Amino acid sequence: MSGSLDDFASAKLDELEARTLRRRLVETDRYGAVEVRRDGRTLISFCCNDYLNLSHHPKVIAAAKDATDRYGTGSGASRLVTGNHPLFAELETRLAKLKQAEDCVIFGSGYLANLGIVPSLAGPGDLILADELSHSCLLAGTKLSGAEAHIFRHNDLAHVEALLEAHRGKARHCLILTDGVFSMDGDLAPVVELATLANRYDAWLMTDDAHGIGVVGEGRGSSFVTGVKADVPLQMGTLSKAIGSYGGYLCASKPVVDFIRTRARTLIYSTGLPPASVAAALAALDVIEAEPDYAALPVKKANLFTRALNLPVAQSPIVPLIIGEADATLAASAMLEREGFLVTGIRPPTVPAGTARLRFTFTAAHKDEDIHRLASLVRERVLPRKAAE
Numbered sequence: 001m002s003g004s005l006d007d008f009a010s011a012k013l014d015e016l017e018a019r020t021l022r023r024r025l026v027e028t029d030r031y032g033a034v035e036v037r038r039d040g041r042t043l044i045s046f047c048c049n050d051y052l053n054l055s056h057h058p059k060v061i062a063a064a065k066d067a068t069d070r071y072g073t074g075s076g077a078s079r080l081v082t083g084n085h086p087l088f089a090e091l092e093t094r095l096a097k098l099k100q101a102e103d104c105v106i107f108g109s110g111y112l113a114n115l116g117i118v119p120s121l122a123g124p125g126d127l128i129l130a131d132e133l134s135h136s137c138l139l140a141g142t143k144l145s146g147a148e149a150h151i152f153r154h155n156d157l158a159h160v161e162a163l164l165e166a167h168r169g170k171a172r173h174c175l176i177l178t179d180g181v182f183s184m185d186g187d188l189a190p191v192v193e194l195a196t197l198a199n200r201y202d203a204w205l206m207t208d209d210a211h212g213i214g215v216v217g218e219g220r221g222s223s224f225v226t227g228v229k230a231d232v233p234l235q236m237g238t239l240s241k242a243i244g245s246y247g248g249y250l251c252a253s254k255p256v257v258d259f260i261r262t263r264a265r266t267l268i269y270s271t272g273l274p275p276a277s278v279a280a281a282l283a284a285l286d287v288i289e290a291e292p293d294y295a296a297l298p299v300k301k302a303n304l305f306t307r308a309l310n311l312p313v314a315q316s317p318i319v320p321l322i323i324g325e326a327d328a329t330l331a332a333s334a335m336l337e338r339e340g341f342l343v344t345g346i347r348p349p350t351v352p353a354g355t356a357r358l359r360f361t362f363t364a365a366h367k368d369e370d371i372h373r374l375a376s377l378v379r380e381r382v383l384p385r386k387a388a389e
């Protein structure tokens with residue numbers, strides 16, 4: 001008998017439905033670099049994180065197939081048991097080199113990486129400071145750690161310094177967490193300045209560069225936007241976005257990586273990535289390293305769009321257009337879908353209440369003419385309503 005369980009779930013769903021916050025999975029056939037099919041219609045997606053379209057690159061697909069033929073479809077166990085197939089070492093070496101770090105460790109996903117890394121490095125008696133717009137999994141890792149946590153205002157260095165002044169002294173260790181490229185806003189963290197502050201207060205800076213690798217800092221990520229590596233000792237990221245595959249990673253010094261390999265629960269107690277995913281990531285890095293200009297394309301495409309609409313210059317392939325309320329956001333998204341563009345509305349709790357938005361993402365393969373047509377639709381049919389509110 002589970003009547004109360006079903007009642008609980010139904011009541012929760014009704015409550016979310018009433019606030020336009022219920023989410024639904026929509027079957028989507030992503031059959032091309034930017035094209036998707038939904039309900040029998042072809043749409044151009046402006047909301048995938050596959051910024052370099054590498055998930056559909058022939059060399060990347062071939063590498064995944066070869067790895068499956070050679071090693072099978074699954075890894076069979078945790079990496080610490082028998083799941084550590086030979087492709088892992090190759091990918092870890094390549095990522096460490098790209099990020100100019102001594103070593104690298106790969107996890108099952110970016111989410112799992114943060115759930116494993118943060119509690120391994122901080123616990124009760126330690127201090128964690130995190131940007132308020134940090135990704136959900138950095139905050140989940142923080143909660144799991146049991147450390148004293150304070151959230152700082154988005155990219156507000158003075159606030160970080162004030163929190164360090166107030167709380168650093170009594171804590172054993174201190175970890176500062178931020179996205180490198182903010183996933184729902186597309187702006188960059190001030191990593192150079194954060195690194196200086198972190199060093200001054202003996203704090204450890206960790207960036208989540210899920211949206212940075214492959215597309216900013218000549219493909220090396222947010223630690224490299226000035227041309228030289230910022231002093232970020234913990235560079236975390238995912239293989240699931242511009243790399244076109246799946247899996248998370250941490251690039252850091254050798255002792256830190258060795259420690260994480262032996263302590264992070266999400267590495268120890270979760271099965272290693274399938275060989276195909278690791279091989280695909282390796283092939284994607286080959287493409288990125290062979291064609292450095294390719295990595296710059298998504299940001300260039302984003303700026304075609306921002307120029308057409310007089311929006312602030314895009315620092316990444318992500319361009320948010322804040323609408324405000326969830327229902328107006330869904331209406332704008334539905335209008336774009338009728339016109340042949342897939343731009344999913346982003347609602348709380350993914351973003352703060354009152355800041356529901358369209359989140360446009362641009363990829364290397366988007367055609368300029370489609371970007372212009374999308375911008376016209378937004379100019380004529382989304383912005384006027386936004387202004388009228």
Ligand SMILES: *Cc1c(COP(=O)(O)O)cnc(C)c1O
Binds near residue numbers: 209246
């Ligand atoms: C997508 C994302 C993650 C999670 O990565 P997955 O590999 O998809 O689990 C972590 N952090 C940020 C900032 C992200 O955007």
